[in-house]
Amino acid sequence: MREAIVVSGLGIVTAIGQGVQASLQSLRAEKAGLSHLDFLNTAHANIFPFGEIKQSTQELIQSAGSSIQRGYTRTSLLGIMALQEAWQQASLRPQQGLRIGLINATTVGGMCEVEKYYFDLLEHPEGDYSEYADTIDCADCTHKIADHFGIRHHVSTISTACSSSANAIMLGERMLQQNMLDIAICGGTDALTRFTINGFNALKNIDREACRPFDANRNGLNLGEGAAYIILEKASQAKSRGAEALAILSGYSNFNESFHATAPNPEGEGAYQVMHRALQKAGLNPGDIDYINAHGTATLTNDESESNAMLRLFGQLPRFSSTKCYTGHTLAAAGAVEAVLSIAALQNGLAYANLNFETPMPGSALIPQLHFESGLRMRHVMSNSFAFGGNNASLIFSQSKPLP
Amino acid sequence: MYIRSAACISPQESFGQGELFELALHRDTNSMTCVEPDYSKYINPVQIRRMSRALKMGFSAAMECLKQEPERIPEAIIIGTGKGCMSDTEIFLHSIREYQETALNATYFIHSTYNQLNGMIALNKKINSYNVTYVHRGFSFEHALLDAALHFAEGDAKNILVGSFDEMTREHFTVKKHWGYWKQEKVQSDLLLLSETPGTIAGEGTSFYLLSDTPPDDKPCAAIRHVSTLYKPDQQDMQIALEALLRENDLKPEDIDLLMLGENGDTDRPGHYAWMKQTLASATPLYFKHLCGEYDTATNFACWLSRCILEQQRIPEYAYHPADDRRHGNQKIKRLLIYNNYFDLNQSLVLMNV
Numbered sequence: 001m002r003e004a005i006v007v008s009g010l011g012i013v014t015a016i017g018q019g020v021q022a023s024l025q026s027l028r029a030e031k032a033g034l035s036h037l038d039f040l041n042t043a044h045a046n047i048f049p050f051g052e053i054k055q056s057t058q059e060l061i062q063s064a065g066s067s068i069q070r071g072y073t074r075t076s077l078l079g080i081m082a083l084q085e086a087w088q089q090a091s092l093r094p095q096q097g098l099r100i101g102l103i104n105a106t107t108v109g110g111m112c113e114v115e116k117y118y119f120d121l122l123e124h125p126e127g128d129y130s131e132y133a134d135t136i137d138c139a140d141c142t143h144k145i146a147d148h149f150g151i152r153h154h155v156s157t158i159s160t161a162c163s164s165s166a167n168a169i170m171l172g173e174r175m176l177q178q179n180m181l182d183i184a185i186c187g188g189t190d191a192l193t194r195f196t197i198n199g200f201n202a203l204k205n206i207d208r209e210a211c212r213p214f215d216a217n218r219n220g221l222n223l224g225e226g227a228a229y230i231i232l233e234k235a236s237q238a239k240s241r242g243a244e245a246l247a248i249l250s251g252y253s254n255f256n257e258s259f260h261a262t263a264p265n266p267e268g269e270g271a272y273q274v275m276h277r278a279l280q281k282a283g284l285n286p287g288d289i290d291y292i293n294a295h296g297t298a299t300l301t302n303d304e305s306e307s308n309a310m311l312r313l314f315g316q317l318p319r320f321s322s323t324k325c326y327t328g329h330t331l332a333a334a335g336a337v338e339a340v341l342s343i344a345a346l347q348n349g350l351a352y353a354n355l356n357f358e359t360p361m362p363g364s365a366l367i368p369q370l371h372f373e374s375g376l377r378m379r380h381v382m383s384n385s386f387a388f389g390g391n392n393a394s395l396i397f398s399q400s401k402p403l404p
Numbered sequence: 405m406y407i408r409s410a411a412c413i414s415p416q417e418s419f420g421q422g423e424l425f426e427l428a429l430h431r432d433t434n435s436m437t438c439v440e441p442d443y444s445k446y447i448n449p450v451q452i453r454r455m456s457r458a459l460k461m462g463f464s465a466a467m468e469c470l471k472q473e474p475e476r477i478p479e480a481i482i483i484g485t486g487k488g489c490m491s492d493t494e495i496f497l498h499s500i501r502e503y504q505e506t507a508l509n510a511t512y513f514i515h516s517t518y519n520q521l522n523g524m525i526a527l528n529k530k531i532n533s534y535n536v537t538y539v540h541r542g543f544s545f546e547h548a549l550l551d552a553a554l555h556f557a558e559g560d561a562k563n564i565l566v567g568s569f570d571e572m573t574r575e576h577f578t579v580k581k582h583w584g585y586w587k588q589e590k591v592q593s594d595l596l597l598l599s600e601t602p603g604t605i606a607g608e609g610t611s612f613y614l615l616s617d618t619p620p621d622d623k624p625c626a627a628i629r630h631v632s633t634l635y636k637p638d639q640q641d642m643q644i645a646l647e648a649l650l651r652e653n654d655l656k657p658e659d660i661d662l663l664m665l666g667e668n669g670d671t672d673r674p675g676h677y678a679w680m681k682q683t684l685a686s687a688t689p690l691y692f693k694h695l696c697g698e699y700d701t702a703t704n705f706a707c708w709l710s711r712c713i714l715e716q717q718r719i720p721e722y723a724y725h726p727a728d729d730r731r732h733g734n735q736k737i738k739r740l741l742i743y744n745n746y747f748d749l750n751q752s753l754v755l756m757n758v
Contacts, residue, residue: 042505043504043505043506044505106539107517107518109539115497115500118497119501121579121582122575122578122579125578125582129582133583134583136487136579137486137487137539137541137700138518138539138540138541139486139539139540139541139542139543139750142540143635143749146635152635152636153635154633154635155540155543155635156538156540156543156547156633157538157539157540158536158537158538158539159488159517159518159519159537159538159539160518160519160522160535160536160537161517161518161519167536171536171551171554174554174558175554177558178554178557178558180554194500194505195496195497195500195513198496198500198505198508198513199496199508199510199513199514199516200513201505201508202508202509202510202513203510203513203514204510254534254535254536255532255533255534255535256481256522256523256526256531256532256533256534256535257532258523258526258527258529258530258531258532259527260527261514261520261523261524261527262514270532273532387519388514388517388519388520388523389517389519389520389522389523389524389526389527389535390523390526390527390535391519391522391523391535
């Protein structure tokens with residue numbers, strides 16, 4: 001028998017703010033965090049808008065804490081900043097006898113630093129590069145974050161492109177159910193890199209303007225950076241240790257649609273299956289979902305596919321929007337970033353505006369949430385994450401307390 | 405979890421047969437590269453040209469593994485890789501510089517994505533299922549195994565494809581040399597365990613398994629019983645983990661017949677190998693890093709070798725320490741414990757039996 005797994009902490013940092021409250025302020029004001037780049041050296045800095053966090057890596061070191069000196073990449077620092085918020089909210093301490101696991105996600109790990117020193121190291125190996133040792137892989141940031149918080153029981157990293165941290169959240173739930181952990185810290189972190197920007201540019205799917213999710217004239221995504229974590233534990237444990245249950249993780253699914261290496265099935269078969277299976281896992285009907293935080297990258301293919309899938313599953317759609325028009329696409333962090341925003345919507349009865357929408361897409365003709373709304377009655381919310389390689393994920397969060 | 409089928413590409417002649425290779429191959433370059441198979445049996449010519457060595461090796465191993473059990477369609481694909489497709493990452497980094505961020509070929513970027521092999525296998529075999537990639541350095545393969553074990557415990561899968569892949573490139577060898585991973589002096593691989601100097605030698609490889617919740621009824625079948633991962637463990641942590649492993653599997657220390665040890669000749673990072681041999685003194689120690697070199701997912705090669713030993717009840721001479729005369733003798737081999745130390749950071753225990 002599955003026991004309810006609850007969320008007892010939320011942490012987030014993106015271009016729209018550090019912390020849940022700052023993020024909600026931007027969302028309430030319908031204010032995007034997109035801009036040209038100030039802190040990353042790339043030929044594209046002034047061509048595309050990005051969801052860049054407006055602190056230099058040096059400033060991030062100060063924000064993240066005085067104990068941090070050398071060797072922390074931007075990826076690690078963003079992760080530490082986001083987790084600090086969740087850690088405090090869940091009242092965690094390293095020595096309280098709980099088996100704490102960190103299930104992290106990233107797409108390029110320390111590439112933000114590697115790409116700066118890589119050729120120097122190859123061509124002038126006599127120099128001192130010791131502060132960058134081992135930042136080349138995905139585990140480095142996880143180790144740094146784990147060490148900062150004294151987490152040793154279980155450390156792991158998942159990389160399934162844009163659904164990475166949604167998969168981290170699922171794994172946390174499953175490990176708690178099988179009694180392998182007492183606390184699962186799940187989420188992801190990705191910093192903007194020249195590597196990723198050039199990769200997506202080569203794929204020709206970055207918009208030169210602010211992205212327009214679900215609009216007929218959408219023209220690609222905007223990249224962003226950020227980190228987010230949620231703390232999961234069994235409902236009984238949260239109760240006994242006096243931690244507030246912010247939401248229940250009631251359903252989830254991971255489903256590979258095996259259609260194409262980078263493009264989704266335009267019919268939305270994979271997206272349909274993964275949402276359907278998440279509902280089944282939660283024991284819910286489509287009509288029970290009150291808000292969908294869509295994957296909504298604003299690429300031609302994703303939004304078509306996701307729209308068709310939502311139409312097929314829901315018929316009459318609940319409120320839905322993409323928050324990538326605020327944060328940019330934060331890649332491995334996106335699943336957790338949007339899980340945090342979805343939980344905040346659930347807790348506070350909010351629906352976020354889908355910015356830059358003008359014209360419905362021919363065919364599905366869906367109209368997303370156009371303005372910020374509050375005071376809504378929210379029972380269950382869904383958060384979608386779809387990725388390269390057909391790797392789709394969907395999460396459902398539910399009220400932990402009966403609604404009045 | 406029963407190993408229904410397996411395929412391994414390694415620096416040894418391990419591919420194309422489920423059996424132990426007879427003689428070990430040696431290298432004197434401090435970097436053990438794989439003996440590569442004829443990829444045209446598994447990949448069409450157009451794809452071959454586009455794929456890096458890591459992808460070709462991983463994909464071929466996965467296809468061979470699935471081919472051996474055609475009736476069993478996996479309900480999950482779970483793969484571990486420490487570094488992913490390193491050569492694609494390197495090529496894309498170089499082209500960003502060379503072409504000054506213009507007119508880049510997206511293929512290398514796409515292939516550098518860590519879950520690329522997962523997607524390719526699913527796409528090629530039309531496997532719509534759970535699909536995840538673990539990228540946690542020396543835990544990558546172990547966490548893929550743990551995820552598979554979770555699925556079997558949840559009762560929602562009967563067959564799961566689990567594997568790992570990692571490649572060593574010339575450039576990555578240079579980068580890691582800079583951080584002090586490799587020996588300064590040239591070492592012949594078969595004498596690795598006798599070297600008394602810092603660092604080790606590089607390696608690479610891929611293995612895939614079709615894991616099943618039930619064994620075949622017509623032949624002996626090796627199984628993976630327990631996986632523990634320990635982050636920066638001290639000796640007490642190791643002891644607690646070993647005791648838990650024995651307790652949860654209802655075993656006494658003397659029930660472990662063989663120890664498969666990841667010793668790699670690195671005097672700077674001795675791990676807890678000496679303690680392990682002392683604690684499980686009745687188990688005969690075996691070794692594998694002189695056969696595959698050191699890399700993030702080397703435990704997987706140990707797993708493949710151990711499966712052969714358990715199923716064939718035969719220990720090849722090359723698996724013993726070159727300076728130790730101790731041999732296992734003729735008693736039946738029932739259980740084997742793999743202990744690996746990845747540069748003192750990620751350490752793991754994998755219990756197998758037959």
